[in-house]
Amino acid sequence: MSAVDLPVRDRPGAAAADWRFLRSELRLIFGRRRNQAGLVLLAAVPILIAIAIKVSFAKPGPDAPTFFSSIVSNGLFVSLAALTIEMGLFLPLSVSVIAGDSVAGEANIGTLRYLLAVPVHRTRLLAVKYVAVVIFCVAATVLVAVVGALIGLVLFGGGDVTLLSGTQVGLGAGVGRMLLAALYLALSLAGLAAIGLFLSTLTEQPIGAAIATLFTSFSMVILDSIPQVSWIHPYLLTHYATNFGDLFRDPIGWDNLGEGAFVAVVYIAVFWTAAWARFAGKDVTS
Template sequence: MSAAELATSPAARPLRHRPLRHRPLRHRPLRHVSTRFLRSELRLIFGRRRNQAGLGVLAVVPLILAITVTVSTPRPGHGPDFLASITSNGLFVALSSLSIELTLFLPLAVGTIAGDSIAGEANIGTLRYLLAVPVHRTRLLAVKFAAITIFSLVATLWVSLVGVAAGLALFGGGEMTMLSGGQIGMGPAVLRVVMATVYLGLCFASLGAIGLFISTLTEQPIGATIAVVILNVMSFILDSIPQLSWLHEWLPTHWWMAFGDFFRDPVAWDGLIRGLLTAAGYALVFWLAAWARFSDKDVTG
C-alpha cells in the first residue's frame, strides 16, 4: 500500500478518542428564524446534475424557436398567436416558448422536483435522519413547498430569460404590438413579460403542491413525478372536451393560458385573478392534504 493510499484509507486512520469539549450540553440556543434549511434545499435542487440538465432542456425550446423563425417566418395563425409576432419583437420568443412549454415541459420540471421532495428523501433513507435531527414535520413540508415554489419561479423565469435574450439578439426589441392591437414601449413590455412569467411560475407551483402531496404517499419519487404529469395532461384533455365545460374553470391548468391577457390594453385582469385564486386554492388544499397525510405517518423507509 502506498503512502497516498494510507492517507486516504479509512482503515488506516484510527478513530480519535478526544473528549467532547463542548459541554455543558443544554446550552444550544434555538434559532427561531433561519433560512439555512431553505438554502440547503435550494443547493440540493440547483446543485444536482439532473436538475441542471433539465433546466438546459427547458432552454432549448426558446433557442430552437428563435433560430427556426429566422430561417423561415411562420404564417399568422389564430388565437393569441405569439409565434406569428416573433419577428416584430424579440420578446415574443419568450412568450411563445412559455406557451409551448406550459403544456408539458415546465409541469414536468416542477413535477420532478415536487415528486422528489418527500419520496426522494424517503427513498434514500435521509428522511428518517432529517426527522431525527429533529426537523418538525410541518416545517419540513413548509420548507419543501417553499423550495418547489422558488424552483417553479426560477425555471419559468429561466425560459423567459433565454427567450428574451435569443429574441432580442435575433429580432431586436422596440415597441410591442399588443394582442388587442395597441402598442406599448419596450420598458412596459419587459415589465409585462416579467409579470406573465411570475404568473405562470405561481401556477406551476400550485401543481407542485399536488406533487408534494403525492410525494408523501409513496417512496418512489419517479412514481410521484409521473402522477403529476398524468394529472397535468389529464387536466388539459378534460379542458378540451366541450361537454365538460362546467368543469373547465375548476381545472388546475385551465387559467394558465390567461397569461396572454397581460398583453392586452388594458391588462385583462379577470382571468388572471381567477387563475391566481385557483392556483392558491389548489396549493392550499394539497399542502394541507400533504400535512394531514404526513404529520403522523410512520416513517419506515
C-alpha cells in the same frame, strides 16, 4: 426552562435553521446534474423557436399559435411563445420531477428519518421543502422568459411592443409584462407542485410520485379540451394557464388573471394541507 425543553418553534436560532435547511434544499435541487440538464433543455426551447423562425425567412401565418405571429416584429415575443409551448409538457414535467422527489426521494434513500431526528417540526420541514420547489417553479419560468427575450432581441430586434389589442407600449413596459407573465405561470405551476408534494408523501418511490403528478396535469389538460364536461373546466388548474396572455392586452385583463391566481392558490392551500395531514402522522421507517 432549558433550550432542550423549549418547543421547536421557540428555540433560539430556529429561523436561522430554517434558512440553512432551505439553502440546503436549493443546493440539492439546483446542484443535481439531472435538474441542471432539465433547466438547460427548458432554456433550449426558446432558442430553437427563434432560430427556426429566423432561418425559415417566413413570417408565421395567421393560424400560428398566440404570440408566434408577432415574433418577427419584436423579438420579445419569443419568450411568450416559448412559455406557451413549454407549459404543455416541459414545465409541468420538470416541476413534477422536483415535487415528486421532495419527500419520497428522502424516504427512498433513507435520509428522511435522519432529518426527522433533528429537532425540527414536521410542518416546518414540509413547508421548507415546498418553498424550495416553488422557488424552482419561479426560476424555471423566468429562465425560459429571459432566454427567450434575449435570443429574440438579438435575432429580431426590439422597439415598441404591439399588444394583442393593437395598441403599443414601450420596450421596458413590455419586459415588465413578460416577467409578470412568467410569475403568473409560476404560480400555476406552484399549484401543480402542491399536488406533487402531496403525492410524494404517499409513497417512497419518487418516480411514481412524479409520474402521478404529470398524469394529473395531463388529465386536467384533456378534460379541459372536452366540451361535454365544460362544467368542470372552471375547477381545473390548467384551464387558466393561458390567461397570462391577458397581460398583453390594453387594458390588462385583471379579472381573468385574478381568477386564475385564485384557483392556483386554492390548489396550493388544499393540497399542501393534504400533504401536511398525511406527513404529520406518517410512520417513517426508512
